[in-house]
Amino acid sequence: MEKDSVLEMRGIYKSFYSVKALQNVDFTLREGEIHALMGENGAGKSTLIKVLTGVYAKDDGQVFLKGHEGPINIKSPEEAQKAGISTVYQEITLCPNLTVAENMYIGRSKGVITKWHQMNASANRILESLGIPAKAEQQLGSCSIAVQQMVAIARAVDMECKVLILDEPTSSLDESEVAKLFRLMLDLKARGVGIIFVTHFLDQVYEVCDRITVLRDGQLVGEYAIENLPRVELVSKMLGKELDDLSEIKSGDEEQKISNEIVYDAEGLSSIAARSPFNFSIHKGEVNGFTGLLGSGRSECVRAIFGADKVTGGTEHMNGKGVRISKPRDAMKHGIGYLPEDRKRDGIVGDLSVRDNIILALQVLEGFFGPISRAKAEKFADEYIKLLDIKTASTDTPIKSLSGGNQQKVILARWLLTNPQYLILDEPTRGIDIGTKIEIQKLVLKLAGEGKSVTFISSEIDEMLRTCSRLIVMRDGKQVGELSGGDLTQTKVMSTIAGGAK
């Protein structure tokens, strides 16, 4: 082990079923550095971290930790904590039925007796110093997701840790919360803690990190000091190829292809979630999008269109004919597909195979009394796995063992299979690597070219600008603007969101 390193992983191997998740991966973390672990979805970042924290047992390889003679074998998260490795996972791994303070201290207090008073006092102190808007005595389940994530971070940083792992901690945080987190990370760094930072946001990497390790397809690509690796190179290393010129995705003559035919329109539509009524329409072959800050009501609008929340008013037309869509099944019958924002909760059925997940929507449409034959299902599954380049061991693999990006593709395949005339994609690219993002964006434009209408929602404005020909801007649950043509620029969108262009 080198003198200044706190953690070394050598020759790590791990496979699931027949998928090789990690092959001969090395990783070194030095004292007082912030080390970005980069790679596309399915590159093995999460697996490497779970091996390190004892969630998965490694198949082969050695882990060295400062202060331990020889290789150590971490068999459970409990042991990892004791060895000084604390982790904030991408999904919130706290107990919603316990209080905030308990979630910060449970599993690591020394005594047998819980000293509530003392625990609440120190928890409140930490929450306050980090500016987290929660009370120690509050039940965690009553906090918002972002606050819960901050509590998880508070728990991790309060531990006397040598190694802090942050696995996509920023995906549910807003800008000021991210800034707070970064200040905290720099603080810890100054105290000599080694931090492993996993994120999809390149900006964030270049803002705080000192060093980058890149993984691809379960293999180590290399370790680089941040100043020696410009962005473009980082991306091409992650993808393993030179990046397509992003601006080429959308060609200039696209807009002419949109016909005047209106596929869907709604007037004064409202639901229990989208309270203020809105008007909306989409043409055949058009890609439009809802934009706005998180929580501005983007998702609520499209959920109202799909009938996912209880519709409370408004009239809707499909191809000029009046329709009533009060539940998702109605929408599906009229040829509307909806890819939900929260794929874990609303999208995948984790224990079912990839094949069954793909045919699910079609099966619902056909009714349960006309089952799709195995052979037919197999054919559909194979077709879409090839079409969307889904990385899976077989059609029988349970979907939960796939990486996030591939799960998303499976759900996309599910809707494409029903051949909808209007497809709503709510954050289809969240938590997905750049390569897959581009693939999905290309696919959206291809679908539009084939005459389908698509509504696209994304938190990343440049992604929307590349794909959509019309943007509806939301603020505080209301439509505040509509941009198209020459107005589709980053600054224009930003100023409309901010309310500068009234």
Next chain:
Amino acid sequence: MKAVVDKKTRRLAPMSDTNLLLTITIVVFFAMYLAAMLFIGRGFLRVQTFFNILNENAALIILSCGMSIVMIAGGIDISVGKLTALICMSAAVNLDYQGGSVMSAIFLSLAIGLAFGIVQGALVAFLDIQPFIVTLAGMFFAKGMTTIVNSTQFNVQNEAFVALKNTRIYIPFLGSVNRRGVFVPAYVEIGVVVAIVTVIVLFIMLRWTKLGRSLYAVGGNPQSANMLGINVKKTRFLSHLLCGLLAGIGGFVYFLHVGSGAPSHATGAEMNAIASSIIGGTMLTGGVGNIIGTFFGVLSLSTIKNIVSLLGLDDAWWTNITVAAMICIFLVVQSVVLLRKNKRS
């Protein structure tokens, strides 16, 4: 957005689900008892009626405590009723046919309960088998073993035991005046003392000890609990072990109350224990519950049964239907309250 968040945090932290359900249970119990005193009067006006409810249910209170513990940890144990019968029969045989003493009978009861807890807990925790299935097997095993130990009912004659059974602990200053104008003090049996001590010890255990809090964490979300550094398997194992041990204690208390061994003893006690836990605010989904609530759950269940029989509706089916209605009402009230609360936040 920002202003809303700030306002929310300045307000007092909202009550946890566990405490909210506990409050509902206690309020409902007192309201029910008060209503019975006002509108039915008769027996409910005598202090001893309340203590008789305790005397009758001391064993059920202890069994329900065990049930609540496994339920809080996200499990269930349906073997406790038949296990109680097995313990009664074994203790009875030990006392009368094998020349055992009260101490040896107590020891035997605890050992049987603990053995069941250990085996069932190991199967659930380390082999990851559904607790329902494991304890279903345990239930059949206990049922079979009871008849192997002794197939017929008999009353225990052992003098020391009978003396203990008839011991009454009088409550100072409480009692009622009988028809002849003599003051009769209220009393409880020894089992009630055991039950109360059990409730207090377990309440403290669940609220303040590491194990207690781990039980809630595991019941709330086992994956997260694991990530938080809690030994989930050990916690699950201990929940069943505790339930088994409590079934041992409860079994002996039951035995002390009835003073006999019979294969039909404590039939359906596991269902009463589950019902009491649910009425007491323990959720089948795990992670939420309170021992004090369970205590009041048992009392509520017994009180409603008493009310039904005092109203002259003594048929078994009336009692059952009332109990069913009560569980339903409690579940509806609980979910409505929790839904409203979670919508607000």
